[in-house]
Amino acid sequence: MAGAQRIFRSTVMAISLLMMMLAAPPLYAISPEEQLSDPVLEERARALSGQLRCLVCQNQSIEDSDAELAVDLRYEVRRQLVEGKSDAVILDGLRNRYGDYILLNPPVTATTYLLWGAPILIVLFGCGLLWVYRRSSAGTDNARTMETLSEQMSNRDKPAQIDSADDAPSIVMVGGLIVLITIIATTLYSQFGSPELPARPLDGRADEIASTRQAELQQRTALQDALDNARAEAAAAPDSVDSWLKLAMAAARAEAFDTEISALKTALAMTDDNIAVKSMLAEAMARKADGLITLPVRTLIDEVLTEQPDEPRALYLSGLAAFQDEAYPLAIQRWQRLRQISSADAPWIAMIDQNLKQAAEAGGITLPTRQAEDKEASRTSAPFLTAEQIEAVQSMSAEDQQAFILDMTDRLEDRLKQAPDDKAGWQQLIRARQQLGDNEAMLRALTGAADADADNPDAQLAILEFLLGARLIADNLVLAEESLDAFRQLAPDRLEGLFFAGQLAQIKGNIEQAAGYWQSLIDKLEGDNQLRPLMEKRLEALRLGAK
Amino acid sequence: MLAFAEIGHLALFIALICSICQTGLPVFGLAGRYSHSQFLAISRLLQLLATLLVIFSFSALIYSFIVSDFSMALVASHSHSAKPLIYKISGSWGNHEGSLLLWIVILVLFGGLFAATSKHLPDRFSLLTLSVQASVTASFLAFSLFTSSPFERLDIAPLDGRGLNPVLQDIGLALHPPMLYLGYVGLSLAFSMAVAGLIEGNISRQWGQWVRPWALSAWCALTLGIALGSWWAYYELGWGGWWFWDPVENASLMPWLAATALIHSALVVEKRGQLKSWTILLAILAFSLSLVGTFIVRSGLLTSVHSFASDPSRGVFILCILLVATGLPLLLFAWRGPTLSTRSDAGFISRDTALIINNIILVMATAIVLIGTFYPLGLELAVGQRITVGPPYFDATFNPVMAVALIGMAIAPVTMWKSGMLAHARVALIVAAIGAVVAVAIGGGAGVADNAAAMAGLALLGWLGFGVLADMQKRLKFHQPASILARIGKLDGAIWGVWLGHLGMAVFMLGALGDGLGRQEQTIRASAGDVIMLSDRQYRFIEMQQNQGPNYTTRTALLALEELDGTLLGYMRPETRFYPAERQTTTEAAIRPRISGDDYAVLADGDDEIGYSLRLYHKPFVSWIWGGAVIMAIGGLIALSARTTARRTSTNIKQTS
Amino acid sequence: MARISARTLFLLPVAGFVVLGIIFTIALMTNLSGTAKIDPLPSILAGKPAPELPSQRLEGTGADMSDPLSAYAGRPVLINFMASWCAPCRAEIPALETLSDELVIIAIAYKDKEADLRQFLDEYGNPYASVWMDTDGAIGRRWGIYGVPESFLIDGDGIVRLRHAGPVFSDVINDILIPALEQM
Secondary structure, three states: OOHHHHHHHHHHHHHHHHHHHHHOOOOOOOOHHHOOOOHHHHHHHHHHHOOEEOOOOOOOEOOOOOOHHHHHHHHHHHHHHHOOOOHHHHHHHHHHHHOHHHEOOOOOOHHHHHHHHHHHHHHHHHHHHHHHHHHHOOOOHHHHHHHHHHHHHHHHHOOOOOOOHHHOOOHHHHHHHHHHHHHHHHHHHHHHOOOOOOOOOHHHHHHHHHHHHHHHHHHHHHHHHHHHHHHHHHHHOOOOHHHHHHHHHHHHHOOOHHHHHHHHHHHHHHOOOOHHHHHHHHHHHHHHOOOOOOHHHHHHHHHHHHHOOOOHHHHHHHHHHHHHOOOHHHHHHHHHHHHHHOOOOOOOHHHHHHHHHHHHHHHOOOOOOOOHHHHOOOOOOOOOOOHHHHHHHHOOOHHHHHHHHHHHHHHHHHHHHHOOOOHHHHHHHHHHHHHHOOHHHHHHHHHHHHHHOOOOHHHHHHHHHHHHHOOOOHHHHHHHHHHHHHHHHHOOOOHHHHHHHHHHHHHOOOHHHHHHHHHHHHHHOOOOOOHHHHHHHHHHHHHHHHO | OOOHHHHHHHHHHHHHHHHHHHHHHHHHHOOOOOOHHHHHHHHHHHHHHHHHHHHHHHHHHHHHHHOOOOOEHHHHHHOOOOOOHHHHHHHOOOOHHHHHHHHHHHHHHHHHHHHHHOOOOOHHHHHHHHHHHHHHHHHHHHHHHHHOOOOOEOOOOOOOOOOOOHHHOOHHHHHHHHHHHHHHHHHHHHHHHHHHHHHHOOOOHHHHHHHHHHHHHHHHHHHHHHHHHHHHHHHHOOOOOOOOOOHHHHHHHHHHHHHHHHHHHHHHHHHHOOOHHHHHHHHHHHHHHHHHHHHHHHOOOOOOOOOOOOOHHHHHHHHHHHHHHHHHHHHHHHHHHHHHOOOOOOOOOOHHHHHHHHHHHHHHHHHHHHHHHHHHHHHHHHHOOOOOOOHHHHHHHHHHHHHHHHHHHHHHHHEOOOOOEOOOHHHHHHHHHHHHHHHHHHHHHOOOOOOHHHHHHHHHHHHHHHHHHHHHHHHHOOOOHHHHHHHHHHOOHHHHHHHHHHHHHHHHHHHHHHHHHHOEEEEEEEOOOOEEEEOOEEEEEEEEEEEEOOOOEEEEEEEEEEEOOOOEEEEEOOEEEEEOOOOEEEEEOEEEEEOOEEEEEEEEEEEOOOEEEEEEEEEEOOOHHHHHHHHHHHHHHHHHHHHHHHHHHHHHHHHHO | OHHHHHHHHHHHHHHHHHHHHHHHHHHHHHHHHOHHHHOOOOOOOOOOEOOOOOOOEOOOOOOOOOOOOHHHOOOOEEEEEEOOOOHHHHHOHHHHHHHOOOOEEEEEEEOOOHHHHHHHHHHHOOOOOEEEEEOOOHHHHHHOOOOOOEEEEEOOOOEEEEEEEOOOOHHHHHHHHHHHHHHO
C-alpha cells in the first residue's frame, strides 16, 4: 500500500546517491596529492585501503573507488599513518565508527564463526565423501565386474532407436495442434499486444522530427521573447501591478522561476499582500523546488487559507503538502473540497481526480463515490492551468498545445459569461487571450474584467494599454475614451491618465491638447524618473510633427 | 500495416504455447496409446517451431533497434539515433528485457539443436529431455511476456531515445552477455538430460557420452564469457584490476566451477560407468547456479539490498522459477539418486580417483564461493548485522582449496583408468616437481617470492606447467620433429583437450601471478616535458591534446614510452572523455599489450597549471590471464570436436556392421 | 548404517537448497515490503557517548553558544547531518519542522559553504535549533556517516540511541523516532 511513498523515497535515495556523486568532481581512484612521501608508509596506506570497503559503492575497496567517501577515508588512513598509528589501531578505529561492514576481510566474531568455519567444514565433508567413496569401493571386485558387465549387456539390448517413417504422427493431428496453438497464442497476444500501433522507424519520420524541432524552437523563442517583452514592460511601468503579474506569467511559461518569483514578490508588495498573488507566489516557489512544498511555501499557503479558506490554488497546494507528508486523509479532504468548489467542466478536474486516486491508494483509503452535489458547481474560480497541466501541455506538439489552450480559454470565457463577477477568472482569461493573440477576444476579456471590477482603475488601464500596444486605439476610440474617463475618475492622481489622455488627443489630431497633457505629466514626474527623458522626447516629436 | 515488432510479439506468444504443449507431451506420450516416436516427432516439431519463432522475434527486436523505432518503449529508453550501428544492435540486449529474450533465444537454440541431433538417442529419453527443456523455455517465455515484455509500445513515439550512456557503448560489454548466456543457458541441456535420466530412473554409460558435448560447449562459452567480462573490467574501469570477487562475478564463477566438475565427471560416467548420481547432481547444480546468478542480478538483491527492486513482480517470478526448477529436480534426485549409485572398482592411484578428488575439490570451491557470496545476506536477515565478505576472505579460503586441484591437474592426465599410472608418470611428476622448484627460484631471483602465498603460487605454476609439458613431450617427442605428425595422428584427439585445458590454466596463473607479484605502479602529477621512470622504462610526457569525438570531447596526454636510454618503444595516449549531452566523464586507459606484459596509462584530473595526474603501470604477463582462458576454451572445443568425430565413427561402424 | 548414511547424503543438496531458497525468499519479501529501507543501518554508535561535534556555528542560528549540546543538557536531541547540495535534505525539511515541536534538532552541515547554507535555509525553511559547520567532513567521518542526510538521536545523557540513514519522513518519525523517544 505504501507504494507511492516507497517510489518517492527510493527516487529520493537514488537522487541522493547521485547528488553525492555529482557533488564531487570526477576523481580517478588515487590522485598524486594523496600519496605520502615516505614509500614505506605509502605502501602501508595502499595495503590498508585495499582492506577497507567503499561503503557507498558496490563491493569496491576504497583504494579502487572514486566515491567522495572513499577519497575522504583514504586521506583519513594516511593522516593516521603519519601520526604513527599502527595498522591494527587504524582498522580498529574505523571499525568502531563504521562497523564490521567497512572491513573487506570479515573479522572473526560470534556472527562470523559460521562463515569462517564453513570452509573447514566443507573440506572435512569433502574428505568424508572421499572416504565413503573409497570404503564403498572396497566391495568385491567380482561383484563390480558383474554389475558393469550386466549393464553393458543391457545397453547392448537396447540399441539406439531410429525413427521409422510409419510411426510419424498424422498430418491432421499435427495441423490441428498447431492451429490450436496459434489460436490460443493470438488470443493472448490480443490482450497484451498493440497491433493497432504502426511501426515508426526513424527514417520515415524526418519531416515530423524536423517540424517538431522547429516548432519547439519557435515556441521556446516565442516564450523567451514574451518574457523579454514582459520584462521591458514591467520596467517601463514599475507601478503597474498588472505588468508585474504579466511578467510572472511569462516567466512561468518560460520556466524562469526566479524571475517569476521576484515578479510576484514585487506584485505582492504593491498589492498589500493580495491573496490571489500570494497563492500564485506559493505555486511559483513550489514549482521552483520541483514540486516540493517547502516550509516557506507552507507558510504562504497557511496565510492564504486563513484569509480565504477556499482559495483554489492554495487548496490544491495544501493538498499536495499533505500528500508529501503522507497525511493522505488530509490531502484527500483538501482536494475534494477543491473539486467541490470547481465547476464540473473545469479543466483541472481530471487531474484532481487522478491525485485523489493516488492519495487514496497510497493511504489505503476508499474514496466516497462521486455525489450529485458535485455538479452544483460553485462559481469560484480556480487556477487556470496548474503546474502539471502546463507541463503536460508543454509535451504536446505545437498545434495540439494551441488547440488545447484555445479550448480551455473558450470554456473559461463561457463560464465567465455566466458568472461575470469572477474577477480572478477574468484575469486568467486575459492572460490566456494574451498568449493566443486574438485581439477581439482579448478586448472582450479586458472589458469583461473591467466590468467585473468596476472600482479598479487598473482594469481600465489594462484596456488602454492593450489598445495602445496593439495599435488599436484609432479603431476603438469610443471604448478608449470610456476607459480613460473611468480611469481618471477612479484614480485622478495617477499619471497614466495624463499619458493616455495625451495619446488620445494626439490620435484625434488635437496636438495642442496632447502636448498640454504630456507637459503636465512631465512636470509631475520626479526629476530622476527615467520616464522623464522619454516623455520629453515624445513631446518634442509631437511638436515637431505638428509643425 | 502491422508493425514488424508486433509480429515478433505474437511469435513469442506462439512459442510460449508451443513450449507449454511440448512440456505436457510426455504425460500423454508415456501413458501409452501412441508410440513414443509419434510424440517425439511432435515434440521435435514444436521445438523447431519455437526455436524459429523466438529467433524471428529476437530479429524483430534487433530490427526495431536498427531502424530506431521509438514507438517501442524498449528502444526509446535504451537507444538513441546518434548511436553507432553496432551499439544500436548491442543495445537490444543491453537491458533487462532484451537480455532476457536473448537468454530465451539461446535456450531454444540449444533445444532446437538437441531436437535436430538426437536421432540416435532413445525416443523416450529424447522426449523427456525436450519436455524438461521446454518447461524451462516456457517459464522464461512467460517471465518475459508477462513481467518484462520487450515489445511494449508507446502511443506517442518520442523524437529520440534516452539511451546514450557512453559507459555502455563498449565492444566488451556488447559481447560479454551473449557469451556468458551461451554458457549459462548451455548448461540447461545438461540439466534437462539429467532430469530426464532421473525420471527414467536409468542412467547408462552412454548418458555420459550424450551429455558431455553439451556440457563442454557450455563450459567453453562460460569460460570465454567470464574472461570477456574480466577483460572489460581491466581496460574499462581504469585501475587495471581484473577480478573483484563481486557478487555478480561470483554468480558466473559458481556455474563455471560446477560445469568444470561436470565435464570431468561425465567422463567417468562415459568411460567407467561410475559417478552417475554425482554427475546428475552436478548437471542439476550447474544450471541451478546459473539460475541463481540470473536471479540475484535481475532481482537486484545482492548488488543493492538497500536500493529498490525495479519491479516487484519480476523478482517474485524469477524466484519461483528458481525454486521450482531447482527444488523439484533435487527432490527427484533425493528419491531416485540412491538407486543410481554404483560401487567403485578402481584402485586409489587411478584416473578415477584423481577425477573424483578433482570433482570434490571443485564442488568444495563452489560451496565456498556460494557461502562467501550469500553469507552477508543471510546474516543481515537473521541478526540485522551487515558485514562485507571481500577478496581477503576468498584469498584465504578459495585459493588453498583450488591449489590442491591444481596439484591434481598435473597428476590426473598421467594416471590410468581403474588402476595405476602411465609408464612415464614418474618422469612427468619429477619434471613437474623440478618445475615447481625452478619457478620459485626464478621468482626469488626476481625478488617477488617474498611470502609463502607467492611462493606457493609460483610452485604451483611451475608444477602444472612443467607437468603438462612433460606429458606432451613424452607422447609427442618434440625432439624428433620428423615423425611428430604421425604421432599426433595416432593420438586420441581428446588428449589435446586435456592438455590445452590444463595448460590454459597454467597460462592463466602465469598472468595472474605476474600481475599480482610483479606489478609496478607510479601515480604522479606531471606536465608536458616531464620524464617519469617506471621500473626499466620511462614515460616522456610530450603534450596535452584536445580532440573532438563524434559526441564527446577528449583531453589526451601524449606520452612516449621509452627504454631508459631513450629508445622509443611506442606512444601512449590515455584520455578522459567528456560527453556534454550526458554530462558524463569517462576515462580511457591507454594500454600497450605485449606478451611480456602490459603498459597501462591512465590520465585523471589536472590542468596546465598544476600538471596532470597520471597513473602508470607495468603489468608483467597480465594478458596471459585472458590468453589462458582462450586456450582453455580452445581445449574444450577440441575435446568437443574429438568427441563428435569419435561418435560419428562409432555410429558409422554400427551402421555398417 | 552405511546405506542409511548414503540415503541421507542424497538429501543434503535439497537441504542446502532449502536454506538458500529461504534466504532468497525472505530477502526478496523484505525488499518488496519496503521494510528494508526503514531498517536502520547497523549503528555501531548506539549505546555509546556521542562523538565530537563541531564548534563553528552558522552565525544567526541558535543562541550564542560554543557547543551544540551544552544548552540542551538532560534533553534528547536529534543530530541531523545535512547539506545544502543534497536533494533529500530538502525533502525532509517539512517533516523535521513537525518534529521540531517535540524535539530539538541540530543540523550539522556536512561539507557545505555558509552562503549556500543560508540560501538553502531561506528557500526551504529552517526547522533547526542551530546549524553547525562541518566544512571538511571530518566530524561526519568521526560519526561514521555514509552520506547525507543521516540523523542520530541522542538522549539526555549524551548517549547515541539511534541512527537513521536517509531522509526523515513522517513514517520514520512515527515508527522509529517517537517510539525511541518514548523508551527514554
